[in-house]
Amino acid sequence: xLSQLRYRIGRAFLYLCMIVLLFAIFAPLYWLFVxxxxxxxxxxxxxxxxxxxxxxxxxxxxxxxPTDEASRASTNFRFALGNSVFVSSVVTVISxxxxxxxxYAFARLTFPFxxxxxxxxxxxxxxxxxxxxxxxxxxxxxxxxLNSTTALIxxxxxxxxxxxIYIMVTFFESIPRELEDAARVDGCSxxxxxxxxxxxxxxxxxxxxxxxxxxxxxxxxxxxLLFTSTPVAKTVPIALAEFTGRNATDYPAQxxxxxxxxxxxxxxxxxxxxxxxxxxxxxxxxx
Amino acid sequence: MSANQGLSQNIKGESPRKRVSGLEASERRxxxxxxxxxxxxxxxxxxxxxxxxxxxxxxxxxxxxxxxxNFVGLxxxxxxxxxxxxxxxxxxxxxxxxxxxxxELILGIAIALLIEQKRKLFGWRFLRxxxxxxxxxxxxVTGAMxxxxxxxxxxxxxxxxxxxxxxxxxxxxxxxxxxxxxxVIIADVWHSVPFVVLLISAALATLPSDLYEASxxxxxxxxxxxxxxxxxxxxxxxxxxxxxxxxxxxxxFDLIYIMTRGGPVNxxxxxSYLTYQKTFxxxxxxxxxxxxxxxxxxxxxxxxxxVRLLYSKND
Numbered sequence: 398x399l400s401q402l403r404y405r406i407g408r409a410f411l412y413l414c415m416i417v418l419l420f421a422i423f424a425p426l427y428w429l430f431v432x433x434x435x436x437x438x439x440x441x442x443x444x445x446x447x448x449x450x451x452x453x454x455x456x457x458x459x460x461x462x463p464t465d466e467a468s469r470a471s472t473n474f475r476f477a478l479g480n481s482v483f484v485s486s487v488v489t490v491i492s493x494x495x496x497x498x499x500x501y502a503f504a505r506l507t508f509p510f511x512x513x514x515x516x517x518x519x520x521x522x523x524x525x526x527x528x529x530x531x532x533x534x535x536x537x538x539x540x541x542x543l544n545s546t547t548a549l550i551x552x553x554x555x556x557x558x559x560x561x562i563y564i565m566v567t568f569f570e571s572i573p574r575e576l577e578d579a580a581r582v583d584g585c586s587x588x589x590x591x592x593x594x595x596x597x598x599x600x601x602x603x604x605x606x607x608x609x610x611x612x613x614x615x616x617x618x619x620x621x622l623l624f625t626s627t628p629v630a631k632t633v634p635i636a637l638a639e640f641t642g643r644n645a646t647d648y649p650a651q652x653x654x655x656x657x658x659x660x661x662x663x664x665x666x667x668x669x670x671x672x673x674x675x676x677x678x679x680x681x682x683x684x
Numbered sequence: 685m686s687a688n689q690g691l692s693q694n695i696k697g698e699s700p701r702k703r704v705s706g707l708e709a710s711e712r713r714x715x716x717x718x719x720x721x722x723x724x725x726x727x728x729x730x731x732x733x734x735x736x737x738x739x740x741x742x743x744x745x746x747x748x749x750x751x752x753x754n755f756v757g758l759x760x761x762x763x764x765x766x767x768x769x770x771x772x773x774x775x776x777x778x779x780x781x782x783x784x785x786x787x788e789l790i791l792g793i794a795i796a797l798l799i800e801q802k803r804k805l806f807g808w809r810f811l812r813x814x815x816x817x818x819x820x821x822x823x824x825v826t827g828a829m830x831x832x833x834x835x836x837x838x839x840x841x842x843x844x845x846x847x848x849x850x851x852x853x854x855x856x857x858x859x860x861x862x863x864x865x866x867x868v869i870i871a872d873v874w875h876s877v878p879f880v881v882l883l884i885s886a887a888l889a890t891l892p893s894d895l896y897e898a899s900x901x902x903x904x905x906x907x908x909x910x911x912x913x914x915x916x917x918x919x920x921x922x923x924x925x926x927x928x929x930x931x932x933x934x935x936x937f938d939l940i941y942i943m944t945r946g947g948p949v950n951x952x953x954x955x956s957y958l959t960y961q962k963t964f965x966x967x968x969x970x971x972x973x974x975x976x977x978x979x980x981x982x983x984x985x986x987x988x989x990x991v992r993l994l995y996s997k998n999d
Contacts, residue, residue, distance in 0.1 A: 411805055414798055422814055425874065426821075428840040429829045443854070445843040499722035507708060508715040520984060521730055525935040527956050528980035531969055532736035533729070535750065555729035558722055587714055616822045618938045623964065634824035638942055641828070648832050655825045666820035670813060674882060 432652035433457070440649060456653035470640045471650050476628040477636030478657065484546050484632060485614035488553045492610045493603060496561030501591055503562065504569035505577075515566065521559045526619045529555070534623055544626045552620050557610040564609070564676050568602030569595065605676020608669050612662050633658045734980075741974035747967035760974035769950075769958075770975075776865065777954040781933040784869045784876070788929060789922065791873065792880025797914075799881070800888040812885075819878035827942035830871035834858050861951025864944050868952055871939055876932075880925050887921035888914075931983045955979055 432440060434452040459467035460474045502508070503515050533552060534543075542548040572595065580594050596603070618634040625631045631639075637658055640651035666673060741760055745753035764770045798805075799812050818826070833840045836856035845851045858864045895913055904912070915922075937956040940946060946953040946961065956979060963972030 408805075411798065411801075414794075415805060415807065415811060418795060418798070419811065419814065421874070422818055425829055425833060425840075426817070428833060432832065440838050443838070443843070444847045445838065445840060495721040495725070498718040502715040502718040506711045506715040506718075508712045511715075514719070518726070520988065521726065523931050523983050523986065524730065524734070525956065525976070525979050525983055527935065527937070527959050528737050528976040529730060529733040531740060531963055531973055531976070532733035535736075536733070551725075552729060554725050558725060562722065612820070616824075618824050618941070622941070634822060634938070637824050637828060641831075641942070646832070646835075648835070648838075651828055652832065655828055659821045659825045662822060663817055663820040666816050667813065670816055673816075674886065 429652050429655055432649055433656045434653075435649055437647075437649050456649050457657070459650060460653055460657065468647060468650060470636065470647065471654070473628045473631070473639075474633075474636050474654050474657070477631050477633045480546055480549075480630060481615055481633040482661075484549045484553065485611045487550050488557055488614045489607050489610040491550070492554055492557040492561045493607050496558050496606065497565045497596070497599070497603065498591075499558075500562045500565030501569055501595065504566045518559045518562050522556070522563065526556075530620065530623060533620075537624060543624055544630045546630050548624050549617075549621060549630065549632065552624065553614045553617060556617075557613055560609055560613065561606040564606040565599065565602055568599050568676075572598055601672050602676060604669055605672040608665050608673055609676070611665060615662050737973045738977055740969055741977050743970045745969040745973070747963070747969050750969065753970065756970070760971050761978075763971075764974060764978065769953075772950070773953050773955045773958045776952065777934055777936070777956075780865065780869060780872075780936060780954060781930055783866075784872045785926065785929045785933050787869070787873050788877050788880050789925060791877050792884050792925065793918070793922075795877065795881045796884035796888055797910075800885050815878050815881050817878075818874050819876070819882075821875065823875060823938040824942055826871055826875045827939045830867070830874070831858070831943045834867055858944060859948055861947070861949045864948060864951050868936075868939050868943055871943065872933065872936065875939075876929060880929065883921055883925050884918065887918055891917050927986055927989065931986050934983055934986075935979060 431447065431449055433456055434454065435446070435449045436451060436453055436455070439446055439449055439451060456471075459471040463472040463475070503511060503518075537543050537548045537552075542551075576594065576598075577590055580590050585593065615633065617632070618638075621630075621632045621635050622638075625635060628636075637651065637654050640647050640654060740753075742755060742757055743753040744756050744759075795815065799808055799815070805811075821829075834857040836842070836854060836859065839854075839857070841857060842851070842854040846854065857867055891914065896909055899909055899913060935956050936954055937960065940952050940954055940957045941960075944952040946957045955975070959972050959975040959979065962968050962975060
């Protein structure tokens with residue numbers, strides 16, 4: 398009787414924890430969403446309207462199909478969305494291609510400085526962007542690449558490549574060598590082996606590292622802040638920060654932009670969560 | 685005939701040692717071609733800039749007139765190491781790192797245990813997916829969202845506390861310099877706990893269940909199981925989390941930029957924001973480089989510890 402009571406109390410406590418947790422996850426996002434469909438005047442209520450009385454899509458329309466009345470930050474935001482999609486996709490493709498080639502070499506082939514090279518790539522992940530940004534800025538300025546998506550793509554490769562290599566090395570190492578030996582015996586060349594046997598098997602790893610490369614590029618703020626100055630190259634995080642003016646912030650407009658900025662990465666993570674969990678954990682908790 | 689000859693020659697003449705090295709040579713060539721593109725990008729985008737940063741740190745370089753820089757040796761380093769603003773900034777950065785990573789670890793382990801516990805709760809599958817969402821939200825969005833929640837005039841935090849009668853009037857949350865830092869930490873915790881949960885729950889899933897069964901037969905309480913079995917077995921995963929998150933937290937920039945810009949009264953002036961200001965507002969490339977080198981030196985030490993602890997045992 399007593400033990401059953403204790404069991405019930407325990408369960409109630411766990412459910413309470415779960416409710417608190419769900420509140421902590423979703424309440425801030427709900428507030429962001431409510432703000433994005435509120436008018437500016439509705440947000441001025443004290444206490445706030447937790448359910449907007451006059452919901453509107455105007456903040457989204459100002460961004461996606463701006464008229465002359467939309468603010469500059471709203472009008473320019475769709476260019477930022479385009480730039481971010483472009484930069485993140487190109488970075489993902491390039492880093493997946495070159496990264497998995499290098500990772501295969503690190504995982505399977507014997508060559509001098511193999512281990513040292515791998516360690517180097519692992520430590521590179523820990524290098525703060527701030528220690529590279531000044532020379533990169535000067536190099537890009539001298540090459541007249543400042544304020545271009547090309548510059549961002551190049552620079553973003555510096556952190557997505559090590560990440561892809563890092564995840565893919567662990568993936569390749571987990572593929573049994575016998576499989577490759579069998580294919581070699583059947584007369585498959587090294588390169589053919591990579592294309593026809595290894596890559597198809599490593600599809601989960603490629604998906605995981607691809608999603609990561611995309612998320613990292615989508616999220617990147619520091620380089621974009623310094624290397625871009627007009628809507629030609631500004632990415633989503635930069636354009637979002639611009640809703641914060643010198644004196645006041647246009648919160649409803651910024652909230653709508655924020656919603657648009659978080660939809661692609663959240664969808665990616667939800668769609669590929671299985672791959673992400675396995676990719677991240679196989680890479681990080683090895684040992 | 686000729687094929688036959690080749691075969692017999694192979695058996696007699698060539699030593700196995702030589703054949704292996706022939707294979708090795710072709711492997712090396714292939715490895716070279718596979719690695720070169722990644723290597724060029726890495727050297728060009730990481731090592732050249734890194735070395736250049738170190739070189740700049742010995743000059744009184746200014747972003748507006750880079751060509752006329754004078755060599756000043758270790759002057760910048762000496763200046764910083766004897767400078768109160770520098771140490772205050774390091775202190776704030778360490779506080780941010782220590783507190784946010786500490787909270788993230790504790791919450792992360794607790795949530796992972798909640799999700800992975802044996803008596804499955806209703807809705808645990810949903811929770812497991814939902815917990816990933818804050819991590820997917822971009823850092824700048826996280827910062828903008830929390831800044832709006834804390835907003836002095838119409839923010840949700842004020843609204844909520846006011847409605848429940850916990851405060852009598854709206855509070856300008858981010859206007860106080862010590863409070864501002866803690867509020868940024870909350871935003872960071874919201875964003876980063878999922879990552880900790882992800883790694884810890886993956887590690888939890890690999891723990892052998894027979895250990896728990898055996899210990900409960902021996903009469904161990906749940907708390908004893910946690911401290912004697914779970915925590916020791918989780919040690920490697922906890923270590924990974926600690927190091928990855930510490931390195932990331934130590935270079936926090938995005939949240940500070942969007943939420944407080946180092947203010948109020950330098951209350952959130954962390955080291956990377958200080959470096960950014962020195963370099964791109966004051967244009968003092970030399971000093972900025974010295975600062976950023978100090979930041980990287982610290983994080984590289986952490987990275988080194990990480991790589992050593994994780995990879996030395998395996999290879």
